[in-house]
Amino acid sequence: CQKTFTLNNGNKIPAVGLGTWQSGEENDTVYRAVKAALADGYRHIDTAMMYGNEAEVGRGIRDGLKESGLKRSDIFVTTKLATIHARPTHVPKAFEDSLAKLDIEYIDLYMMHWPIAMNPATGQLVPLKPDGSRDIDEELEGKFELTWGAMEKLLDTGKVKNIGVANFAIPNLERLLKTAKVVPAVNQVELHPYLPQTKLVDFCKSKGIHTSAYSPLGSSQSTLLQDQTLAKIAEAHKKSIAQILISWGITRSSVLPKSVNPERIAANIETVDLTEEEIKAINDISKTTTKRFVKPAWGVPVFDEDFE
Numbered sequence: 001c002q003k004t005f006t007l008n009n010g011n012k013i014p015a016v017g018l019g020t021w022q023s024g025e026e027n028d029t030v031y032r033a034v035k036a037a038l039a040d041g042y043r044h045i046d047t048a049m050m051y052g053n054e055a056e057v058g059r060g061i062r063d064g065l066k067e068s069g070l071k072r073s074d075i076f077v078t079t080k081l082a083t084i085h086a087r088p089t090h091v092p093k094a095f096e097d098s099l100a101k102l103d104i105e106y107i108d109l110y111m112m113h114w115p116i117a118m119n120p121a122t123g124q125l126v127p128l129k130p131d132g133s134r135d136i137d138e139e140l141e142g143k144f145e146l147t148w149g150a151m152e153k154l155l156d157t158g159k160v161k162n163i164g165v166a167n168f169a170i171p172n173l174e175r176l177l178k179t180a181k182v183v184p185a186v187n188q189v190e191l192h193p194y195l196p197q198t199k200l201v202d203f204c205k206s207k208g209i210h211t212s213a214y215s216p217l218g219s220s221q222s223t224l225l226q227d228q229t230l231a232k233i234a235e236a237h238k239k240s241i242a243q244i245l246i247s248w249g250i251t252r253s254s255v256l257p258k259s260v261n262p263e264r265i266a267a268n269i270e271t272v273d274l275t276e277e278e279i280k281a282i283n284d285i286s287k288t289t290t291k292r293f294v295k296p297a298w299g300v301p302v303f304d305e306d307f308e
């Protein structure tokens with residue numbers, strides 16, 4: 001699927017990209033996945049400092065470009081600012097570290113990974129406290145506007161083409177937009193038929209913010225892949241449920257399915273055109289079944305339902 005979406009600055013983002021969360025670094029797993037994806041026609045690779053795999057993803061991109069005869073400008077690469085680097089003074093260094101690990105000249109999209117600031121002194125991932133909360137950076141928590149201001153300055157370096165956010169709910173976006181000089185190009189959030197987040201997607205659209213879907217298959221514990229409505233539509237198209245989920249996803253956002261399996265990587269980029277009735281049937285699934293698969297206990301409101 002070579003479809004693209006146009007961002008609010010005129011740049012384009014491919015409709016399907018390879019997700020790499022939980023892809024692992026060992027045994028060349030994510031390296032091979034990235035190379036396979038580029039050979040199969042993927043033009044967007046999504047990673048993050050917090051996934052701990054930027055070096056291997058970068059190596060896969062560089063070798064994949066060589067082997068597929070592609071130019072750097074043919075592809076779109078996203079990485080994300082870790083929560084422990086939310087302090088404005090940390091942002092330039094964190095960006096340079098990601099770029100150095102990826103080693104791919106520039107980043108197409110740099111995102112604030114969460115509207116959360118963690119204490120950098122306590123390490124990579126701050127452990128859950130006995131009460132289920134986390135040790136969040138008190139000095140900066142809730143001041144993602146400051147982090148965003150530092151990210152805006154990165155655009156002047158020419159080493160990043162677009163900046164965006166991830167996991168931003170409507171109240172947080174409204175707040176950010178009050179002071180933002182640059183409207184985020186993208187908001188990357190969990191999206192699939194059990195969590196269509198239509199209000200959030202529509203809100204983003206009204207502000208010129210493109211939405212991108214992570215965990216479009218429902219992540220690793222998914223019950224979506226057994227859904228009966230989806231199974232019927234998949235049968236009608238002689239496609240898999242995963243392919244139907246991705247085909248539905250790209251009718252409303254870009255989509256980032258994760259896989260490290262060569263057959264599934266190849267299959268996930270083969271989308272079909274769904275009929276209006278099929279799209280409506282899939283839209284209706286969340287009337288009876290809703291589930292957020294990725295819900296870290298940050299200890300502060302993050303998702304739209306946390307603010308209700």
Ligand code: A2P
Pocket residue numbers: 019214215216217218219220221225240242243256257258259260261264265267268
């Ligand atoms: P694997 O990497 O072994 O293929 P999401 O993109 O929603 O995060 O979902 C990723 C999960 O779905 C992973 O566990 C991945 O496993 C699995 N997966 C990816 N593509 C497919 C597919 N086409 N069919 C079934 N499972 C898939």
